[in-house]
Amino acid sequence: MVILTAIDRDPGCKGVVETAYDLATKMDMKLVILHVVPEDEDEEAARREIEDIVMSVIGDLEGIDLRIMPEQTRRDLPTGRTANHILQVAEELDPDYIVIGSRKRTGLGKILLGSVSKLILANADVPVVTVEQTRKAEA
Structure with missing residues (x-):
């Protein structure tokens, strides 16, 4: 049984990691x-x-499967490449749950497509x- 969580480099995603870790721990x-x-970021720095x-958040990396995956340009995916990479990993892992972060949006931002979490x-x-x-x- 697996929980997949996808995070970005924003320190604001600590709550996402905490929630995923709590669920994984409680549900074994x-x-x-x-x-x-x-593509334009340094993989090692990331x-x-x-x-x-x-x-x-957790204190160490023991027991955590940490995967850093470079985004690849795909002509068939003009938008949502990150989301599609996450969904690809989910398809391979067949997790029981996916845990993701979502930022509050207001006004026009709520209806614009392209948000990783929405995809x-x-x-x-x-x-x-x-x-x-x-x-x-x-x-």
Whole structure:
């Protein structure tokens, strides 16, 4: 049994990691934490930042399957490449749940397409838990 959580490099995603870890621990499930590195970002720097975020919440990486995946340009996916990479990993892992962050949007932002969380919610084959992701890390 597996919980897949996808996070970005924003320290505001600590609540997402905490929720996924709590669920995995309480339900005795394996936790896979995924970060898709955008093409224009440094993969090693991203790994260090993601490790720091996870360690600040959990304390260590023992027992955590941490995956850092470079985003790849696909001509058949003009938008939503990150979401599609997450869904691809979900298809391979066949998790019981996906845990993702979602930022509050207002006005026009609520109806614009392209949000990773909206694409995951609309296309995942398993239940998706969304956690409000703060804009900045909480003290």
